[in-house]
Amino acid sequence: xxxxxxxxxxxxxxxxxxxxxxxxxxxxxxxxxxxxxxxxxxxxxxxxxxxxxxxxxxxxxxxxxxxxxxxxxxxxxxxxxxxxxxxxxxxxxxxxxxxxxxxxxxxxxxxxxxxxxxxxxxxxxxxxxxxxxxxxxxxxxxxxxxxxxxxxxxxxxxxxxxxxxxxxxxxxxxxxxxxxxxxxxxxxxxxxxxxxxxxxxxxxxxxxxxxxxxxxxxxxxxxxxxxxxxxxxxxxxxxxxxxxxxxxxxxxxxxxxxxxxxxxxxxxxxxxxxxxxxxxxxxxxxxxxxxxxxxxxxxxxxxxxxxxxxxxxxxxxxxxxxxxxxxxxxxxxxxxxxxxxxxxxxxx
Numbered sequence: 456x457x458x459x460x461x462x463x464x465x466x467x468x469x470x471x472x473x474x475x476x477x478x479x480x481x482x483x484x485x486x487x488x489x490x491x492x493x494x495x496x497x498x499x500x501x502x503x504x505x506x507x508x509x510x511x512x513x514x515x516x517x518x519x520x521x522x523x524x525x526x527x528x529x530x531x532x533x534x535x536x537x538x539x540x541x542x543x544x545x546x547x548x549x550x551x552x553x554x555x556x557x558x559x560x561x562x563x564x565x566x567x568x569x570x571x572x573x574x575x576x577x578x579x580x581x582x583x584x585x586x587x588x589x590x591x592x593x594x595x596x597x598x599x600x601x602x603x604x605x606x607x608x609x610x611x612x613x614x615x616x617x618x619x620x621x622x623x624x625x626x627x628x629x630x631x632x633x634x635x636x637x638x639x640x641x642x643x644x645x646x647x648x649x650x651x652x653x654x655x656x657x658x659x660x661x662x663x664x665x666x667x668x669x670x671x672x673x674x675x676x677x678x679x680x681x682x683x684x685x686x687x688x689x690x691x692x693x694x695x696x697x698x699x700x701x702x703x704x705x706x707x708x709x710x711x712x713x714x715x716x717x718x719x720x721x722x723x724x725x726x727x728x729x730x731x732x733x734x735x736x737x738x739x740x741x742x743x744x745x746x747x748x749x750x751x752x753x754x755x756x757x758x759x760x761x762x763x764x765x766x767x768x769x770x771x772x773x774x775x776x777x778x779x780x781x782x783x784x785x786x787x788x789x790x791x792x793x794x795x796x797x798x799x800x801x802x803x
Contacts, residue, residue, distance in 0.1 A: 467529075467531075469774070472742075472773055472775070472777065473776060473777040474777060476728070476729060476776070477730050478530055478531050478773050479532060479533060479534060480533075480536070481524065481534070481535050481536075481732050482535075482538050482731060482732070482733045482801065483523075483734045483802075484539055484540065484734060484736045484800060484802040485515075485520070485538070485545040486509075487735075487736045487800050489539060489541040489799055490541050490572075490608070491571075491608050492606070493605060494605070494635070494638070494669065495633050495635065495663075495671075495798075496665070496797075496798045497605075497798075498669060501668040502799075513737050514737060514738075515734075515736065515737070515753060519738065520555075520734075522756065522762065522765070523738075524555055524558060524561075525558055526762055527769065528559075528560040529766060530770055530773075532560075533560065533563065534561075534563040534565070535555055535561055535563070536565045536566065537555075537565070538566075539568075539802060540799050540802075541568065541571075541572075542567070543573070548576070549576065549579040549583040549585075552580055552585050553584055555584075556583065563586060564586050564587075565586060566585055566589070568589070569590070569591045569608060569613065570613035570616035571608055571612045571616065572616070573588070573590070573613075573617070573620055574616050574618075574619040577616065577619040578623045581624060581625065587625070587629070589629040590613065590620075592613055592617075593633055593634075594645075595642065595645050595646050596610075596642050597609070599642060600613075617630075617655075626654055626655070627655045628655045629655070630656070631660055632659050634662060634677045643686070644685065644686065647689075647690065651690065651712045651713055652712045652713060657716070659715070659718070661676050661677065661717075661718065661719050663721060663744075664788070664793075665745065665797070666799075667795060669798075676721050676722070678721075679704060679717030679718070679722065680723075686706075687706075690708050691708070691709040691710070692706040692707065692708060693706065693709055702725055703716035704718075704723070720781050724781035724782045724784070726781050726782045729743075731744075733801040734752070735749060735796070735800050736800065738751065738753025738754075740772060742776040743776075743778035743780055744798070745778070745796075746780075746795065747792075747794045749796065752765065
């Protein structure tokens with residue numbers, strides 16, 4: 456069956472999940488490959504150059520991604536985010552951005568990237584209709600940055616990408632930093648100094664036990680509250696109201712130099728407000744970042760299912776969702792429940 460014409464689907468929100476949470480956000484991983492080997496996501500020892508990633512025909516093509524996105528929008532999703540792997544490795548990504556931006560009902564279309572290729576793609580992405588960019592930057596020390604990219608990235612490349620994004624009108628950017636004790640936590644204040652006063656929003660993310668190969672240890676987690684105290688001692692902070700749908704605890708500098716956020720998934724779980732679904736590059740729907748298995752939408756697409764049938768399938772999956780891993784982390788880990796999808800497959 457050919458994809459249905461790009462007309463509006465009958466729109467009605469998906470039923471809430473088993474814990475009463477609405478479906479409002481979809482993260483779309485467009486590729487499982489990455490040009491970095493960050494230790495908290497895709498360490499070199501687990502993913503060497505010889506690793507067999509998805510072949511092109513195993514990934515959803517752009518027609519399939521757009522069909523799935525339209526189905527989700529018809530169910531109430533208003534925010535789409537493109538992730539990877541590294542999404543800018545997907546050939547002709549701006550063409551996909553343009554098609555997603557044209558879907559009636561999409562209110563926010565964003566991209567998460569390591570920034571290395573942004574100098575080349577910032578303008579085409581802006582022209583295509585991308586609205587926001589989040590850049591991962593784990594240190595402003597060139598040597599630490601290089602180590603945390605697995606020896607694959609250079610800080611100067613990411614800085615060039617940030618500058619290019621600013622130049623074409625992507626402002627403010629969000630800058631994400633995963634903090635690991637004894638690895639990059641001693642550079643937190645330097646990172647804050649770099650972005651204070653720029654208008655960009657720096658966010659610190661607690662090191663999480665995503666996937667099975669990142670060697671997660673609780674003693675390497677630096678609680679967001681600890682980081683907030685460190686920063687406040689240097690540049691006084693005051694808290695901002697927390698949006699119920701936000702994953703970030705927000706603080707602003709008392710001197711007016713902007714704000715900083717903390718994503719405290721380990722020490723302050725926010726499962727109760729999670730409205731996110733995730734689509735992997737091979738077309739599996741995951742209802743949690745820490746899920747161990749997904750639901751195969753690619754098979755339905757390629758078997759010729761109609762949009763209406765896809766819509767019913769997604770609504771049914773969501774209505775049975777009961778995931779709250781971060782709230783149950785200690786209990787589940789003690790019980791040996793450690794098998795999670797790898798973060799590079801579903802974009803974090």
